[in-house]
Amino acid sequence: MKIKIIISLLLIVLTGTSFLYDGPPKPTYLKLTIPRGWPKPGNNIFANNPLTEEGFQLGKKLFYDGRLSKDGNIPCASCHQQFAAFSTYDHDFSHGFNNSFTKRNAPPLFNLAWMKELHWDGAINHIEVQPLAPMTAKNEMAETIENVLKKLNTDTSYKRMFKAAFGNASINSQRMLRALAQFTGSIQSYNSKYDKVKRGEATFTMSEEQGYTIFKASCNACHTEPLFTDNKFRNNGLDVNKSLLDSGRMAITGNTADSLKFKVPSLRNLYLTSPYMHDGRMITLQQVLEHYRSGINISQSTLDTLLKKRIAISEREEVDLLAFLYTLTDKDMSTNKRYAEVVTYKIHEGPH
Numbered sequence: 001m002k003i004k005i006i007i008s009l010l011l012i013v014l015t016g017t018s019f020l021y022d023g024p025p026k027p028t029y030l031k032l033t034i035p036r037g038w039p040k041p042g043n044n045i046f047a048n049n050p051l052t053e054e055g056f057q058l059g060k061k062l063f064y065d066g067r068l069s070k071d072g073n074i075p076c077a078s079c080h081q082q083f084a085a086f087s088t089y090d091h092d093f094s095h096g097f098n099n100s101f102t103k104r105n106a107p108p109l110f111n112l113a114w115m116k117e118l119h120w121d122g123a124i125n126h127i128e129v130q131p132l133a134p135m136t137a138k139n140e141m142a143e144t145i146e147n148v149l150k151k152l153n154t155d156t157s158y159k160r161m162f163k164a165a166f167g168n169a170s171i172n173s174q175r176m177l178r179a180l181a182q183f184t185g186s187i188q189s190y191n192s193k194y195d196k197v198k199r200g201e202a203t204f205t206m207s208e209e210q211g212y213t214i215f216k217a218s219c220n221a222c223h224t225e226p227l228f229t230d231n232k233f234r235n236n237g238l239d240v241n242k243s244l245l246d247s248g249r250m251a252i253t254g255n256t257a258d259s260l261k262f263k264v265p266s267l268r269n270l271y272l273t274s275p276y277m278h279d280g281r282m283i284t285l286q287q288v289l290e291h292y293r294s295g296i297n298i299s300q301s302t303l304d305t306l307l308k309k310r311i312a313i314s315e316r317e318e319v320d321l322l323a324f325l326y327t328l329t330d331k332d333m334s335t336n337k338r339y340a341e342v343v344t345y346k347i348h349e350g351p352h
Contacts, residue, residue: 004302025164027052027289037198038226041113045127046184054165059183061161062176064193066168067151068131069141070097076131076180077341079106079140081332085269086110086187089131092280097142103244107265108273110189110333114227120278121252122233127181145173152176170224187339190226193327198226204327209322214317219267221306228328230265233294235260236303237296241279248278258304268328287326289318 030051030099034040048264063080066072079094079102080086086109088094093101104120118124124133134140135148152158152171159169166175174311204212224230233249240246242258249258262278276282277283282291297303313321333339 011225013299027054027165030056030186032186033188033190035195035226038190039114045113045181049128049181052165052184054161055182056186057160058161058165059179059181060339060342061158062180063183068135068143068148070143070147073117074141076134079134080109081340083272084108085189085272085330085334087273089272090274092275094140096140097138100139102140103246104278105275107263108269109184110187110268111227111266112185112187115231117263119230121249122263123252127185130184130204131177132181138261140146149173149176187333189330189333190309192268193328194324195226195330196234197327198347205323207320207323208327210317211320211322214313214321215324218311218313218321222264223267229264231264232262233258233263235300235302236262236292237298237300237303237307237310238291239279239297241281244279246279257302260300261302267325268327269334271329272334285322286318287319288312293318302342 003088027050028303030053032046032051045178063076064069066075066078068075068141074095079088080224081089083089088106094222096102107120108138112118112127115127116125118127118130119133132145135143135145137327149171158171162171162175162179164171165179166224193202193204193208197204222232222234235248237277238260247259249261249263250256252258257293270276270285274283274285276285282288292307294310296307298310
């Protein structure tokens, strides 16, 4: 009789447990914000990689983790610093493994969902594979994917986070790349003064308004609102950097018509992303504007047709244009704690 009672109780407990356990926790699904008045992204970068809070947090941890590099000192964030709109502050080229340097200026990372091609030459056509290039480049992070996965698998916190994001604790390259894509693809810039003016929440000063008029007449064809880039590849008349001999888009397509063409960068957050151009040769925005006023090499055969006559603006107009460009600074993005590294401190209590 006692045995039958014990067995019955066990069945009740086991049955109850089966009802209570419903597999791994379900992820918290998120939606990418498409600001009012913005076009829908041409491609859904999260079509096969549903955006979740758990995937975003895993991607953020990976983004700031130096273990993705060979010596443990070069995380993605070392070249893409939040306070610099996720570009490299004050450096034409970024520092890589073994005191080496990158060969191009690190582009800022924001609004990537609207970009069909990545990198200055468009060599990467999907956000999920983008990290492979810097991770394995000898002059950048200099690591192998196999070694990265080995390091991640020794960390129990990663196993928990992979399980939360993807349903089980398996750590593989596809999941790692998808988590990174969820983080970087979620970094958005749409809350500058310009955006607030467009939403009716702020008003331009007279100088900013005049600068906006100049911008629409002289710059908007390539730096199209609201993204402030048309995402095309253009030759803007820079002389060839003789130390790099960088042919730009042509190195990818093999088409001589693409010689010296580089991706048109967004003008958003310009005041945070100095230096400028694909090789960081210009330190100030005044230098950039002077290039378009008088420095364009009009003898280049692939020079963009819009620049054949350079851009004629007066010194007064330049002041107003700079005032307008400052309104594209999005400090909410560059200081947003959601995008920031979570730093934990260990307190050493000393001997007892």
